[in-house]
């Protein structure tokens with residue numbers, strides 16, 4: 001799937017990952033017609049007007065936060081990628097309102113001594129901190145997002161991985177009745193992501209349950225999502241239902257769809273271009289207009305000091 005020849009693709013920041021050609025299929029399936037009809041309705045509704053999803057209290061500030069100016073709540077919650085709800089940036093804010101987020105459990109299993117199923121209510125009771133992180137999307141845009149959550153490490157320690165646990169797999173929600181996007185084989189649903197165990201245990205790797213001081217809006221991956229700030233945004237799996245510890249490297253959803261475009265590691269790297277998008281520069285959503293000079297993308301999205309050692313000796317062109 002997602003077969004493209006390099007020469008016949010215009011590099012465009014607005015082209016979603018691999019689905020440009022698939023828009024025809026969306027149109028044929030009548031999905032786009034439905035989406036467009038409802039979009040008219042939603043255009044009269046701002047994100048704020050839909051009501052805030054719920055305030056989070058007792059949030060500690062973190063030293064890991066960037067001091068850069070955060071992207072506005074409106075932009076963070078209305079310019080999204082959540083393909084289960086459509087491939088346009090505006091689709092998730094409209095269609096993800098139907099996502100069922102309660103009851104919600106996260107099964108943690110596989111190569112662990114103490115497998116456990118966590119209820120979302122228990123996870124929301126954990127000590128929460130605010131981490132303001134840069135998010136760099138492989139499409140060439142970036143945001144600065146004040147996430148609220150806890151280190152994935154603290155959850156992993158509770159289940160005690162065995163010596164065989166080399167990778168961690170994140171399986172996300174599959175709700176065909178609420179997700180119009182899964183009617184089409186854009187990806188091999190459910191959306192699956194993966195990390196190497198040391199990446200998962202890194203203190204920068206976060207499980208987010210909120211942003212700003214609010215619980216996560218559905219379009220941003222309610223009720224819990226992954227955030228790995230030195231990797232491209234697509235590693236941040238939304239609406240996680242299962243975390244599995246495994247011996248072998250996971251084939252992630254995007255790799256299955258187009259392995260020459262998306263690799264397992266997906267570390268932000270200005271020196272390794274995506275076949276359709278340069279990774280050398282980026283545009284900050286909400287701040288940079290089309291005449292603003294592009295910002296230089298930083299190695300590991302600016303987190304090299306903390307994470308470069310994880311990849312010592314690896315050929316990052318090969319393991320992209």
Ligand code: MTE
Nearest residue numbers: 080081082083172191220233234236237238
């Ligand atoms: N998770 C799921 N389940 N489905 C998706 O389509 N998109 C990914 C990632 N997580 C995606 C997902 C991509 S491509 C990006 S860039 C980020 O979510 C976007 O997160 P944001 O919308 O909160 O900025």
